Every structure is written in structure tokens, then in C-alpha cells.
Amino acid sequence: MQPATxxxxxxxxxxxxxxxxxxxxxxxIVNVALPQIRDGVGLSDNGTTxxxxxxGLAFGALLLAGGRAADLVGRRRVxxxxxxxxxxxxxxxxxxxxxxxxxxxxxxQGLGAAAIAPAALALVMELFPxxxxxxRALGVWGAVSGAGAAAGVLLGGVLTQAWGWQWxxxxxxxxxxPVLAGVAVCVPRTAISGGGRFDLPGSITxxxxxxxxxxxxxxxxxxxxxxxxxxxxFALTTVLAGAxxxxxxxxxxxxxxxxxxxxxxxxxxxxxxxxxxxxxxALFFFLPLYQQQVLGxxxxxxxxxxxxxxxxxxxxxxxxxxxxxRIGATATVTTALLTEAAGMLWLTRISAHGDYLTDVLGPxxxxxxxxxxxxxxxxxxxxxxxxGQDAGLAGGLVNTTRQVGGxxxxxxxxxxxxxxxxxxxxxxxxxxxxxxGYRTAFxxxxxxxxxxxxLTLLLxxxxxxxxxxxxxxxxxxx
Numbered sequence: 356m357q358p359a360t361x362x363x364x365x366x367x368x369x370x371x372x373x374x375x376x377x378x379x380x381x382x383x384i385v386n387v388a389l390p391q392i393r394d395g396v397g398l399s400d401n402g403t404t405x406x407x408x409x410x411g412l413a414f415g416a417l418l419l420a421g422g423r424a425a426d427l428v429g430r431r432r433v434x435x436x437x438x439x440x441x442x443x444x445x446x447x448x449x450x451x452x453x454x455x456x457x458x459x460x461x462x463x464q465g466l467g468a469a470a471i472a473p474a475a476l477a478l479v480m481e482l483f484p485x486x487x488x489x490x491r492a493l494g495v496w497g498a499v500s501g502a503g504a505a506a507g508v509l510l511g512g513v514l515t516q517a518w519g520w521q522w523x524x525x526x527x528x529x530x531x532x533p534v535l536a537g538v539a540v541c542v543p544r545t546a547i548s549g550g551g552r553f554d555l556p557g558s559i560t561x562x563x564x565x566x567x568x569x570x571x572x573x574x575x576x577x578x579x580x581x582x583x584x585x586x587x588x589f590a591l592t593t594v595l596a597g598a599x600x601x602x603x604x605x606x607x608x609x610x611x612x613x614x615x616x617x618x619x620x621x622x623x624x625x626x627x628x629x630x631x632x633x634x635x636x637a638l639f640f641f642l643p644l645y646q647q648q649v650l651g652x653x654x655x656x657x658x659x660x661x662x663x664x665x666x667x668x669x670x671x672x673x674x675x676x677x678x679x680x681r682i683g684a685t686a687t688v689t690t691a692l693l694t695e696a697a698g699m700l701w702l703t704r705i706s707a708h709g710d711y712l713t714d715v716l717g718p719x720x721x722x723x724x725x726x727x728x729x730x731x732x733x734x735x736x737x738x739x740x741x742x743g744q745d746a747g748l749a750g751g752l753v754n755t756t757r758q759v760g761g762x763x764x765x766x767x768x769x770x771x772x773x774x775x776x777x778x779x780x781x782x783x784x785x786x787x788x789x790x791x792g793y794r795t796a797f798x799x800x801x802x803x804x805x806x807x808x809x810l811t812l813l814l815x816x817x818x819x820x821x822x823x824x825x826x827x828x829x830x831x832x833x
Contacts, residue, residue: 363541367482368492370537372499374434374475377441377527377534378468379503381410383639384511384523387647387654391520396454408573409458413465414472415758416565420558422473422751423610427553430474430481430747431542435535437470442531449524464527469751476750480738481545490676490735497675497731501668501723504635505661508643512658556602557610564595565759572766580770615745615752623814624736625756627688630807631729632757633764634699634800638722640765641772642702645793646715649707649786660711664723671727679732685815688732692808695725699801703794707786736815764803772796 385392385406393403425433441464448460479496483489514522571588578585603609616622639661646652646660671691679687698721705714737753738746776792783791 364482364488366537366541367543368479368495370534370541371434371475371479371482372495373534373537374438374471375496376499376503376506377438377531378414378472379500380507380510380530381441381445381464381468381527382414382636383504383507384527385410386639387508387511387643387657388515388520388523391515392457392523395520396451396457398454402454402458404573404577405458406461408570409461410465410468411758411762412566412569412573413462414468415465415569415755415762416562417466417469418473418751418755418758419561419565419610419748420751421469421471422477422747422749422754423553423558424470425474425477425747425750426744429545430477431538431544433470433747434474434478434538434542437467437474438531438535438538439467441467441471442528442535445524445528445531449521449528460524472754473747473749473751476734476738476754477746478542478545480741480746480750481743482543487676487680490679493731493735494673494676497672497727497734498669500730501672501727502665504639505665505668505723508639508661509658509665512654512656516653516655552608554602554606554608554610557599557606560595560599560602561610564592564599565755567592567595569759569762572762576766576769576773611748611752612745614742615749617740620736620739620815621741621749621752624733624739625753627807627811627814628733628737628753629756629760629763630803630810631692631726631733632760634695634768634803635726635730635757636761637765637768637796637800638699640769641793641796642715642719645705645790646711649705649790649793650709650711650714652711656711660715661719663716664719667720667723668727671724672731673727675728675731678728679735684732684736685811688729688736688811688815689808691725691728691732692804692811693725695722695729696801696804696808698722698725699797699804702797703801705790705794705797707784707790764800768796768799771799 389403389406392398392406398406421433421437444460444463444467448457448464451457451460476496479492480489483492510526511523514520514526567588571585571592574582574588575585603611643657643661646657647654652660675687675691678690682690698718701718701721702714734753737756738749741749772792772795774792775795776788779788779791
């Protein structure tokens with residue numbers, strides 16, 4: 356498949372980055388509006404979590420299928436369809452007058468996002484061949500990804516406080532329109548990879564396995580790890596994962612073909628991305644809670660407090676390609692992860708009687724810088740050397756590992772933080788008990804990042820040796 360060409364690669368990248376920003380924004384924009392959404396449509400506390408979970412479940416479970424569909428049907432076509440579906444579902448969520456309609460609309464939003472994310476990343480890889488140009492493009496990609504997650508908290512607070520929770524969804528619908536127009540005008544039509552057919556049995560078993568896993572983890576945060584429904588979900592996940600392996604072994608065109616992992620660095624990149632995701636998503640969960648529940652910040656102030664983190668993330672993402680060219684990918688990822696770990700360790704010093712400038716600003720800026728660099732480099736590793744016909748699938752895979760890693764990390768950290776808070780509440784005031792729980796979450800996150808940095812030294816170098824060992828005839832052609 357020949358690389359696509361466009362007269363204005365900058366405009367095409369802006370449109371594709373806008374699509375990624377839209378997806379990341381939707382993952383966090385509802386968080387600060389949840390109390391108002393609960394009262395607006397009459398949700399219970401348990402039902403409120405499904406405003407978040409419905410999107411996350413559909414998004415994470417369908418990414419592999421969305422990426423493969425983009426490779427077989429056409430990436431630009433799938434991206435446009437995903438944006439249209441996402442925008443329509445956002446409008447429906449904002450107009451929802453009942454809980455079932457709202458939750459169903461959020462699930463359809465996730466379906467649209469599962470088509471957008473892998474297709475957009477595959478188009479970036481296709482429009483920008485390996486070299487400095489691709490490095491800069493991935494830097495932009497990482498910057499908008501981190502900025503979207505942070506901006507969601509800010510925008511959610513502003514819109515909820517000014518016009519009500521409905522505008523959290525109306526804004527997403529309105530924002531999807533110029534992105535859709537930009538993709539239609541600026542992104543060229545690309546050749547369909549052809550070769551093979553859609554692996555429906557593999558897609559179904561993979562989707563159900565991821566759904567069961569994420570549902571079990573989400574439920575464990577509320578009901579405990581020994582709850583019958585949680586254990587049943589994990590057992591079902593194991594069965595479905597086994598069925599997926601059997602299907603893939605016998606299907607002539609498997610959803611995850613072996614050639615995808617031939618470079619050796621794809622596996623390493625995805626594993627490391629899962630570990631990074633396990634603390635990334637938890638960060639945007641615990642930090643706003645600390646600001647609002649302990650420091651007493653309003654939703655708007657909590658959102659504004661994410662701006663330095665977002666700015667540092669964008670700076671790190673922009674600098675990542677330049678740093679990598681100078682000191683190498685392994686040293687870049689390791690240094691970025693240790694930087695982020697240091698920021699998390701700094702957050703373990705938060706106080707129940709602290710303030711934003713003393714307890715949050717410094718460590719969150721350090722975390723944002725490390726996160727931006729690590730995200731760009733691990734994304735590049737996860738798609739490095741992938742055959743052109745599998746670029747969409749590779750994009751779906753790296754997004755899946757990040758989402759599943761985030762679900763696992765958030766469930767584990769929320770449980771440990773809750774346990775710490777419950778023990779501390781027996782002999783400490785409420786705010787101090789909450790702070791103790793948040794300290795636990797940040798401390799464990801720091802340890803995970805430090806361990807990931809050590810693992811990086813082994814995995815990336817091992818992947819490099821495997822790549823060098825692949826015969827020239829077996830190496831994927833552009």
C-alpha cells in the first residue's frame with residue numbers, strides 16, 4: 356500500500372489531532388458534573404457510575420474491532436462515520452430526560468470513539484512516513500491527548516457551573532462538527548489495504564472478554580473483590596479469552612495476526628502503555644477529588660487547577676521526539692517514567708490542611724511533563740515496524756491496552772485508597788482519613804511507574820534484538 360499524500364499535511368494533522376482531542380475530552384468531561392447529572396435524571400449513586408462506565412466499556416471493548424474495520428473498510432471512511440456517530444450520541448445525551456436514555460447515549464458515544472481513535476492514529480502513521488516528520492506528528496498527537504484529558508475536567512467545571520450539565524454533552528456534539536468537516540476536507544482518501552476479511556468470531560469474543568473484564572473491575576470498586584458477580588465476571592473473562600485464542604488459531608485472517616508482533620517492540624510498547632495507563636487514568640480520578648473534597652475547591656477551580664498539568668503535558672509531548680533523537684528511545688522513556696514517578700511521590704506529601712500552590716501545583720506539573728514524553732514514545736513503540744495493512748489494528752491495540760490498564764489500575768487503587776481511608780477514619784478526622792487514602796493511591800502509582808521504568812530497560816532492548824534478528828525477507832515492507 357503506497358503512502359497517502361496530501362497538499363497540506365499540517366491541516367490534515369490538525370484535523371486528526373482534533374479527532375483525538377474529542378475522544379480524550381469525552382473520557383473526563385463528565386467527571387465534575389456527575390452530582391448535577393445524578394440529580395437531573397434521577398440516578399442512584401450506583402447508577403451515576405454508569406454515566407462514566409458506559410462510555411469506557413464501549414470504547415475499550417470495541418477498539419480492536421474498530422481498528423480492524425478501519426484497515427479493511429477504509430480509515431477515512433471509518434473515521435468520518437465514527438465522528439458522526441459520536442456527535443449524534445453526544446446530542447442525544449444532552450437532551451436525555453431519563454437515566455436509561457442517557458446511559459445508552461454514552462455507550463453509543465463510546466462506540467463512535469472506538470472507531471475514531473484507531474482510524475485517526477492509523478492515518479497519522481500513513482500520512483507521515485518514518486523519520487523526523489512522524490516524530491513531530493506523534494508529538495502533536497501526544498500533546499492533544501494529554502491536553503484533552505485535562506481540558507475535560509476544566510471544561511466540564513465551566514459548563515456545568517455556567518449553563519448546567521446538559522452542556523457538557525452539547526459542547527461535545529458542537530465540537531465534533533468542525534472536526535468532521537476538517538477531516539472531510541483536509542484528510543485525503545487512502546487506499547484500502549484489502550487482503551483478508553473481517554474476523555467476526557474473534558471480534559465478538561475479544562469484545563465480550565474486554566467488556567467482562569472491565570465490568571468486573573468496575574463493579575469490584577463498589578462491591579468488593581470477593582463479590583459473587585465480580586468473581587463471575589472474572590471467570591467469564593477467562594473463558595472468553597480462551598475462546599478468543601482458539602478462534603485466532605484457526606481463523607485464516609485473525610483479528611490479531613502474528614505479523615503484528617514480529618518486530619518485538621510492539622509487545623513491549625503495549626505492555627508498558629498498559630502500565631502507564633494504570634496510573635494515568637487514576638491520576639485524573641484522584642487529583643480532582645482531593646481538590647474538591649479535601650481542599651474545598653469548586654468544580655471550576657478544580658478544572659482550572661489542571662491547566663499547569665495540561666501545559667506541562669503538551670510541552671513534554673512536543674519535546675519528546677527531539678529528546679529521543681538525542682539520547683535514544685530507551686533512555687527517553689525511562690527518564691520520563693522516573694520523572695512522573697517523582698511527581699507522584701511528591702503527591703504523597705499532600706495535607707488535609709494544605710492548599711493548591713503548596714500541595715498540587717509542583718507535583719502535577721512534574722507529572723504532566725513526564726506523562727507527555729512517555730505517552731508519545733510508547734505510542735511510537737507500539738506501532739513501530741507494523742505492516743501498513745495493520746496500522747489501524749495497531750492503533751486499536753495500543754488504545755485498548757491503555758484503556759484496560761487504566762480500568763485495572765483505577766479499580767485496584769480505588770480499593771486500596773478506600774481501605775486506607777476506612778482504617779484511618781477510626782481514629783482520624785474525616786478529611787485526614789480521605790487524604791490518607793489519596794496518599795496511598797499516589798504512593799502506589801509512584802512505585803508502579805518506577806517499576807515500569809526498570810522494565811523498560813529490559814523490554815525495549817530485548818525488542819530491539821528481536822527486530823535485528825528478523826531476516827530481511829521477513830521484515831515488513833512499507
